[in-house]
Amino acid sequence: KNEVEQSPQNLTAQEGEFITINCSYSVGISALHWLQQHPGGGIVSLFMLSSGKKKHGRLIATINIQEKHSSLHITASHPRDSAVYICAVAVRTSGTYKYIFGTGTRLKVLA
Amino acid sequence: DTGVSQDPRHKITKRGQNVTFRCDPISEHNRLYWYRQTLGQGPEFLTYFQNEAQLEKSRLLSDRFSAERPKGSFSTLEIQRTEQGDSAMYLCASSLAAMGDGQFFGPGTRLTVL
Numbered sequence: 721k722n723e724v725e726q727s728p729q730n731l732t733a734q735e736g737e738f739i740t741i742n743c744s745y746s747v748g749i750s751a752l753h754w755l756q757q758h759p760g761g762g763i764v765s766l767f768m769l770s771s772g773k774k775k776h777g778r779l780i781a782t783i784n785i786q787e788k789h790s791s792l793h794i795t796a797s798h799p800r801d802s803a804v805y806i807c808a809v810a811v812r813t814s815g816t817y818k819y820i821f822g823t824g825t826r827l828k829v830l831a
Numbered sequence: 832d833t834g835v836s837q838d839p840r841h842k843i844t845k846r847g848q849n850v851t852f853r854c855d856p857i858s859e860h861n862r863l864y865w866y867r868q869t870l871g872q873g874p875e876f877l878t879y880f881q882n883e884a885q886l887e888k889s890r891l892l893s894d895r896f897s898a899e900r901p902k903g904s905f906s907t908l909e910i911q912r913t914e915q916g917d918s919a920m921y922l923c924a925s926s927l928a929a930m931g932d933g934q935f936f937g938p939g940t941r942l943t944v945l
Contacts, residue, residue, distance in 0.1 A: 724873075751933070753933055753934070755936070760938075762936070762937075762938040762939060763874075763922065763924075763936035763939075764936070765933055765934070765935060765936070768933040806873050806874075808873070808874075810933075818876060818879075818887075819864075819874075819876065819934065820876075821866075821873030821874045821875070822873050823871065823872055823873045824871075824872075824873055
């Protein structure tokens, strides 16, 4: 079993729909990172959070440390949101932080 | 552009050749990370530097792989005697020592070994 699990693996939505991507992890973490990766490979950081909730534009990220679960929500989805969304947890080890990545959720938003 | 840059963006090579990739981190970041990502998977940690010191290496980093960060600024990742299984996206990220800033990723170098 992977230490970081994301669901769903693939998601197709219609433009305007509310989207939720989930991330569960099994290790103790210092923080959780949501990343966006477009075709071509570049990764963009969306959020880093260690508690509660963060909002940026149409994106909302929440984390429940006790339940070891985080969600990424996209409101009023748009075709340009189509990308792979990756959850990464930061684990403290030997005086530094190591990231463990989920396999990603591939989102396609149809016009 | 003050983000993380990587060069080249794409590299096609024949099996057995050596390749070298470069990463230029954000200038004030003292930590630099290399990751490898294969199709359909999340990135996997390869190695990381704090300034010029290479502090951790993954078991994924075989003897054919070597990374350097000679002056604590840019880093190079060299793969010797490439194999088809080395085909992947090689990602570089940098961060400040303080965790609160997270990691900033470069665009990646896509390696194809024929």
